[in-house]
Amino acid sequence: MLGNLGKNLTNTMKKLAGMAIIDEEVVKEVIKDIQRALIQADVNIKLVLNLSKTIEKRSLSEEPPKGVTPKEHVIKIVYEELVHLLGEKAPEIEVETKPFKILFMGLQGSGKTTTIGKLARYLQRKGFNPAIICTDTWRPAAYEQLRQLTESLNVPLYGDPDNEDALDLAKKGIKKFKKQDIIIVDTAGRHKEEKDLLDEMKQISVVVDPDEVMLVIDGTIGQQAREQALAFSQTTDIGSIVITKLDGSAKGGGALSAVAEIGAPIKFIGTGERIEDLEAFDPDRFISRLLGMGDIKTLIERAEEIAEGDEVDMESMDAMLSGKFTLKDMYAQFEVMNKMGPMQQVLNMMPGMGNKLPKNASQVTEERLNKYRILMDSMTEHELTHPEVIKQSRVKRIAKGAGMRNEDVKELLKYYQVTKKAIKGFGKRKMGGPLGQMMRQMMR
Ligand SMILES: Nc1nc2c(ncn2[C@@H]2O[C@H](COP(=O)(O)OP(=O)(O)O)[C@@H](O)[C@H]2O)c(=O)[nH]1
Ligand SMILES: [Mg+2]
Structure with missing residues (x-):
């Protein structure tokens, strides 16, 4: 990337x-x-x-x-x-009122329709029922593109290739989907003149009365992204931004940093043409990965806390190691360990750790990490930070969202439990030393 x-x-x-x-x-x-x-x-x-x-x-x-x-x-x-x-981390989509309406904007070709398909899938996996409205009256194939996308996702779509009135389409679609929990409105990105396009966006946003406006910007345009974002922000309040085509774009860094200044956070990035190539954007994690250093911020923070270990009493140390260890932390650690080399080798460096983890922990392969990533992508933020809420019905939903079996979700949860226990025990055993050493090792 x-x-x-x-x-x-x-x-x-x-x-x-x-x-x-x-x-x-x-x-x-x-x-x-x-x-x-x-x-x-x-x-x-x-x-x-x-x-x-x-x-x-x-x-x-x-x-x-x-x-x-x-x-x-x-x-x-x-x-x-x-x-x-890269600016602030965007808040998650919170469906406070139903239907929660998301209006997409962006120039033609920036990746709106593709992103809408990806987002619908993303939201489905979080347990929502999104519906889509097509108001693109400019491209004859626009409706057909969405029809194919939504059919494979089983997402309701409203559109009418014979109707040339975008505002009318928006109105009718919203009426039709008023029972849905999320409505995503796709728009055209093209007009004879830029002014006409921005005018239409203004009118559409009045008709739709969106809860969130998402602006889609093509990452390959680099720092020009700023001007584009500013032009759209004249028409309506931009709530969040999606930067697409970051896969292989040499100018992506320019696009990401350019929009950080306009006051709307980047919420998602597009990293490919496939339906799953959408990532929730988190500046911390993004830079960590870009630098090839795992979740460096967490690690640095912990190294600092541990470096101060002499002054930390047993209880608070224990609380840190057990209380803060969420599914998210586990995933970050897997990523780091994968980069450090064979897990067993790492564990061997730490007395008492080697036999504390599950037997197959040394085989946290790329493949398994990937599987866990897909499963965790189907979880909400709350589930990731409070895994204890994941009971039968959530297990089912997560498995379904990820296209896996309930057993896979249970495996992940079991793995999490055992790892958490091992780390907790490890923290008790030795305070400042080896774990701090491990953290520092990870940062090298
Ligand atoms: N490589 C890559 N291509 C993308 C991405 N997002 C969209 N595209 C491609 O960009 C082109 C335009 O996308 P489309 O969704 O039709 O743009 P729209 O006119 O804004 O609706 C299509 O060929 C998409 O496959 C992405 O994240 N990565
Ligand atoms: Mg489109």
């Missing part, structure tokens, strides 16, 4: 990790590498310069917290500032 940006930044971080000492010269060199990588990805030069200044200033002036080496501290600063570049 994102062309060479990930590779270049990862190399920079590796180089930084390999440095014997951290001084002004090293910091400047690292910043130069980062600048080169970001500019290549079409990140706006002003943003790059601001970021460089902040990294330099923080790296040279901030005192690393106790137990964190200067090198780890600079890594953390670079990471935090890159995350900052």
